[in-house]
Amino acid sequence: MSALTSLVRSTIGKKVVMGLTGLIMVGWLVLHTTGNLLIFAGQDAFNHYAHFIQSGFGVEPQLLWLMRIALVIAVGAHIWAAVGLTARNRSARPVAYAGGRKDAATTYAARFMMGAGVVLLLYVAFHLAHLTVGAFSDHPVMPTTFSKVDAYANLVHGVGVPFVGALYILANLALGAHLYHGVGSGLQTLGADGPTWTPLKARLTLWVPLFIAGGNLVIALTCMFGVGVLIDAPDPAWVSPH
Amino acid sequence: MKLDSRAPDGPIETAWDRHRQAIRLVNPANKRKYHVIVVGTGLAGASAAATLAQLGYNVSSFCFQDSPRRAHSIAAQGGINAAKNYQNDGDSVFRLFYDTVKGGDFRAREQNVYRLAQVSVNIIDQCVAQGVPFARDYGGLLANRSFGGALVSRTFYARGQTGQQLLLGAYQALSEQVGAGKVKLHSRTELLDVVLVDGKAKGIITRDLVTGEVKRWAADAVVLATGGYGNVFYLSTNAKGCNVTATWRAYKKGAGFANPCFTQIHPTCIPVMGEHQSKLTLMSESLRNDGRVWVPKQPGDMRRPRDIPEAERDYYLERIYPTFGNLVPRDVASRAAKRMVDEGHSVVAGGAGVYLDFRDAIKRLGHDVVSDRYGNLFDMYERITGDSPYETPMRIYPASHYTMGGLWVDYNLMTSVSGLYAIGEANFSDHGANRLGASALMQGLADGYFVLPYTIGDFLAGEKAGFNDTAHAAFDEAERNVKGQVDRLLGIKGKTSADVFHRRLGKIVWDGCGMARTKESLGKALTEIPALREEFWSDVSVPGTGADLNQSLERAGRVADFLEFAEVLCRDALTREESCGGHFREEHQHPDGEARRDDVNFQHGAVWGYEGEGNAPTRHTEPLDFRYVHPSTRSYK
Amino acid sequence: MKVNLRIWRQKGPDAPGAFQDFSGVEVVPEMSFLEMLDEVNRDLEAKGQEPVVFDSDCREGICGSCGAVVDGTAHGPGRQQTLCQLHMRSFQDGDTITVEPWRAAAFPVVRDLMVDRSAFDRIIQAGGYVTARTGSAPDANAVPIGKPEADAAFDAATCIGCGACVAACPNASAMLFVSAKSGHLGLLPQGQPQRYSRAEAMVQTMDGEGFGGCSNHGECEAACPKGIGVSYIARLNRDLLRAASGAASK
Numbered sequence A: 001m002s003a004l005t006s007l008v009r010s011t012i013g014k015k016v017v018m019g020l021t022g023l024i025m026v027g028w029l030v031l032h033t034t035g036n037l038l039i040f041a042g043q044d045a046f047n048h049y050a051h052f053i054q055s056g057f058g059v060e061p062q063l064l065w066l067m068r069i070a071l072v073i074a075v076g077a078h079i080w081a082a083v084g085l086t087a088r089n090r091s092a093r094p095v096a097y098a099g100g101r102k103d104a105a106t107t108y109a110a111r112f113m114m115g116a117g118v119v120l121l122l123y124v125a126f127h128l129a130h131l132t133v134g135a136f137s138d139h140p141v142m143p144t145t146f147s148k149v150d151a152y153a154n155l156v157h158g159v160g161v162p163f164v165g166a167l168y169i170l171a172n173l174a175l176g177a178h179l180y181h182g183v184g185s186g187l188q189t190l191g192a193d194g195p196t197w198t199p200l201k202a203r204l205t206l207w208v209p210l211f212i213a214g215g216n217l218v219i220a221l222t223c224m225f226g227v228g229v230l231i232d233a234p235d236p237a238w239v240s241p242h
Numbered sequence B: 001m002k003l004d005s006r007a008p009d010g011p012i013e014t015a016w017d018r019h020r021q022a023i024r025l026v027n028p029a030n031k032r033k034y035h036v037i038v039v040g041t042g043l044a045g046a047s048a049a050a051t052l053a054q055l056g057y058n059v060s061s062f063c064f065q066d067s068p069r070r071a072h073s074i075a076a077q078g079g080i081n082a083a084k085n086y087q088n089d090g091d092s093v094f095r096l097f098y099d100t101v102k103g104g105d106f107r108a109r110e111q112n113v114y115r116l117a118q119v120s121v122n123i124i125d126q127c128v129a130q131g132v133p134f135a136r137d138y139g140g141l142l143a144n145r146s147f148g149g150a151l152v153s154r155t156f157y158a159r160g161q162t163g164q165q166l167l168l169g170a171y172q173a174l175s176e177q178v179g180a181g182k183v184k185l186h187s188r189t190e191l192l193d194v195v196l197v198d199g200k201a202k203g204i205i206t207r208d209l210v211t212g213e214v215k216r217w218a219a220d221a222v223v224l225a226t227g228g229y230g231n232v233f234y235l236s237t238n239a240k241g242c243n244v245t246a247t248w249r250a251y252k253k254g255a256g257f258a259n260p261c262f263t264q265i266h267p268t269c270i271p272v273m274g275e276h277q278s279k280l281t282l283m284s285e286s287l288r289n290d291g292r293v294w295v296p297k298q299p300g301d302m303r304r305p306r307d308i309p310e311a312e313r314d315y316y317l318e319r320i321y322p323t324f325g326n327l328v329p330r331d332v333a334s335r336a337a338k339r340m341v342d343e344g345h346s347v348v349a350g351g352a353g354v355y356l357d358f359r360d361a362i363k364r365l366g367h368d369v370v371s372d373r374y375g376n377l378f379d380m381y382e383r384i385t386g387d388s389p390y391e392t393p394m395r396i397y398p399a400s401h402y403t404m405g406g407l408w409v410d411y412n413l414m415t416s417v418s419g420l421y422a423i424g425e426a427n428f429s430d431h432g433a434n435r436l437g438a439s440a441l442m443q444g445l446a447d448g449y450f451v452l453p454y455t456i457g458d459f460l461a462g463e464k465a466g467f468n469d470t471a472h473a474a475f476d477e478a479e480r481n482v483k484g485q486v487d488r489l490l491g492i493k494g495k496t497s498a499d500v501f502h503r504r505l506g507k508i509v510w511d512g513c514g515m516a517r518t519k520e521s522l523g524k525a526l527t528e529i530p531a532l533r534e535e536f537w538s539d540v541s542v543p544g545t546g547a548d549l550n551q552s553l554e555r556a557g558r559v560a561d562f563l564e565f566a567e568v569l570c571r572d573a574l575t576r577e578e579s580c581g582g583h584f585r586e587e588h589q590h591p592d593g594e595a596r597r598d599d600v601n602f603q604h605g606a607v608w609g610y611e612g613e614g615n616a617p618t619r620h621t622e623p624l625d626f627r628y629v630h631p632s633t634r635s636y637k
Numbered sequence C: 001m002k003v004n005l006r007i008w009r010q011k012g013p014d015a016p017g018a019f020q021d022f023s024g025v026e027v028v029p030e031m032s033f034l035e036m037l038d039e040v041n042r043d044l045e046a047k048g049q050e051p052v053v054f055d056s057d058c059r060e061g062i063c064g065s066c067g068a069v070v071d072g073t074a075h076g077p078g079r080q081q082t083l084c085q086l087h088m089r090s091f092q093d094g095d096t097i098t099v100e101p102w103r104a105a106a107f108p109v110v111r112d113l114m115v116d117r118s119a120f121d122r123i124i125q126a127g128g129y130v131t132a133r134t135g136s137a138p139d140a141n142a143v144p145i146g147k148p149e150a151d152a153a154f155d156a157a158t159c160i161g162c163g164a165c166v167a168a169c170p171n172a173s174a175m176l177f178v179s180a181k182s183g184h185l186g187l188l189p190q191g192q193p194q195r196y197s198r199a200e201a202m203v204q205t206m207d208g209e210g211f212g213g214c215s216n217h218g219e220c221e222a223a224c225p226k227g228i229g230v231s232y233i234a235r236l237n238r239d240l241l242r243a244a245s246g247a248a249s250k
């Protein structure tokens, strides 16, 4: 058997899949969050950014689809590997410790990976329906009409709804936890260790979730409680397509 | 009993080469037709099994632990000797040979010891090639330390875990052969008898420790690498499972048992703390490289050690033995400690102990160097006693540690039973009356890697290959005996755990035949042992059945053998009317308390032969001849 | 002082098990945990009852025979020690102590606290060695090894194969064990020729034995009596990736 097939078949192969796909998604999330933060630069900047993405990064609209497909595959593979490994891990300990097993090193984040993963999956579905597809136009979830062009307004109004905002907050807490264990774990699986990588890994483990989940949390909180700050001069130009 | 040592005559330097030329060989293509049983997976057994398999023989390997890697050798701490002379301090094969013969107090066969010193250098090469991580200096070359009884630095070590690293090397080599199908491994399996067909060892009877199944195994030759019998003292530094069963049952099948009274007491162990104690922990001898042994000059001085001023301390080893100081051989150091304690200088309230102090070493070398050398030993000590040796001196006292005696073997390592070999601590060969530190690992690996795999060919070449007749009447009988003993033990249904009998036996043997022996103490032991044995056979409690996992039964079987063996041990000590090495008869000492050897009457190996149930064993002798190292009074002053 | 014990009793791998209670067991603080179990067993034997079955041999933390989960922790409270090194001074008068075996599909219970760890042996048999025929070795000093590499190899080589890593891991994974051997041999020049094939073979066997996968909880490192760190796991992963990408054969 070649080294590659043997790796793919091993548990470690599945973990490498998890690690690689995880890192792809982290990369996407960093971009996405950076873009989201443009909300603080005003409606104009934010909507231009949204258009930039929709136009396939200003290059070719198909690119967006390519990226979406890549992300779907990453998510699918991530889930496939996770389910396989979890099933395996369950069967590796068929009888639990009757007197309990005390955790000595692991974190809640690590223990909650599967749970957080499921939460995130549901959240992504809702989020896409909510702010990408616009499935809830004029619905209490999206109190205004969903606009195809004013992504800024969609976000501000959509997330400004208290229980929706709360949902985003919860989901991002789960995301933070998932990343807190996932980033370090993925890097470890990919063999990142040593005088350069060990400290870097520790820093990334902290800063990546802080940036992504923290950034989104700030946005959600602002939409909920600081709308005034955001929409102080709504630009009529974005009300209808130009 | 025929005791032909088969040791080659002529110049000792070429003896081993000439012998290898002279013995018969098995044709490489025929080796795979032979099947060899190796019992034991310690350094000796694992190295032998791996090497035999590499040579092409089919091997079955047995051990009572759940994995071969757990053999008692794993616990050796200090190091392994080899005449590499990497330190350029004047070491040589001859010097290692000389030190070993002298250290053994002139009770070992010269040719065997010379061969041991010769192959010692190959051992280090072999182990390094296997990936044994010996200590190295900053230049990347191998480091050495010195050990008791030597004036050169020739001990290779791997922190305080040398035995572990060497055993893992041998275990891995063995595992490779298991993976290749050349070795069949039988863990959790205990040898309970050796089977002789027409006077030759052709198989064994075992009990599967999980299922209780008693099974027969046939082979063309049998190798016992089952370790020493130090647990006859109950409290010893040996692992709990160490036993005399394999060698004792071989003895009952006709293999001579040599020099059982040569037992080694190790000077640096953690003192006994209470009744509950199940074993004693060794603090490696290497500690004596940098630690200084002392007691308060004033008997009964129970001040804290730090409060005792320099002038009121007696560094008695440095005082009595200025040349070797703290590095005198083990027997000398042990007896000196006993003398100090007997004179009232013990540093353990209500018990026995002396100090081993690192204050000066820490001052001289710094905390880091000391911790690099001995860190894990210090931690081990602190874990057990709750005291940190960085801050307060260790308290130590001698304890049973190693047994030089064992099955008598010839130069080929064959016992007095044809086709039955004994290697490692299980034989009596190389250490005479006292073993030098770091020489047991050397001997185990020499036997297993470099001696037995060649010498066994001499026997096999004369045998028709592929003996597998387990239906032979000899197997029937051996199996019947084994099952008979199991049933007998289960049938007693007494009230006392075998462990309790073991502890009582240990006390009798320690008091009667421990660090110092007298005619009276031995006589007393020799009346107490049979009485205890009788009590055992009427009151031991072995719950459960034989056809099942039964640890009570395992323990009881081993204690039953110790109860028989202890008598031969004391008998040997009683007959050897001299003091030599680890055998110290108080009647035979110089006015200054040093041992007095009797070369006129006792320059021989004493070999005990079994004469049947209820009969006294017979004592045979193998005279020893010293042509290269002339017997002198050992002096380390 | 007195303690109460809840000890797992189980006849065989497929038999049902249950806790047996022993109350008011008399102990002294200097006793080791196993010596305390010895006392319990001596009493049971004196009453003609079968003793609690457990493995132990060296009783000084080096052979790797002993092990049980005590109050939820592999080898009991306290870091970097084996069960045989645990002393009763770690407990208080009146404590109730729960003792159960390593639990993992790859380590079936043999009896009571004794489990079958032969899967570890099979992993080593698959590749955990350096092929070096007896007698063929060059001089030991022919290849100098820098102290840092020698030390790192040594740290990994201290593994005693007790199985606490598997017992403590929420996934019952054996990655620390495998990576320790792969790290020990893979860091030394003598181990280079088989470095990648060794890693692959051991991982394949590990998976075949039914251990779980590593999800980087770090429980193994915390439970390891020798303090072997998870960085060896990263190293093993790296070796496997390198082998798979073909970089290893270049």
Ligand SMILES: Cc1cc2nc3c(=O)[nH]c(=O)nc-3n(C[C@H](O)[C@H](O)[C@H](O)COP(=O)(O)OP(=O)(O)OC[C@H]3O[C@@H](n4cnc5c(N)ncnc54)[C@H](O)[C@@H]3O)c2cc1C
Pocket (backbone or CB within 6 Å): B039, B040, B041, B042, B043, B044, B045, B062, B063, B064, B065, B068, B070, B071, B072, B073, B074, B075, B076, B077, B078, B079, B080, B162, B163, B189, B190, B191, B192, B225, B226, B227, B228, B237, B238, B239, B242, B243, B245, B246, B282, B401, B402, B423, B424, B425, B426, B437, B438, B439, B440, B441, B442, B444
């Ligand atoms: C604490 C300690 C430290 C030591 N330190 C050193 C040191 O630094 N340097 C040194 O040179 N020496 C040292 N020694 C001595 C040395 O470790 C031993 O003499 C040596 O390891 C013995 O090896 P062996 O292969 O002969 O037997 P062992 O390692 O004792 O192996 C015996 C084997 O036989 C098997 N066995 C026994 N009985 C049976 C049976 N009935 N059925 C089936 N299998 C059986 C066991 O399972 C085991 O595999 C030390 C000893 C102790 C106790």
Ligand code: FES
Pocket (backbone or CB within 6 Å): C055, C056, C057, C058, C059, C060, C061, C062, C063, C064, C065, C066, C067, C082, C083, C084, C085
């Ligand atoms: S009994 Fe050997 S490690 Fe505990």
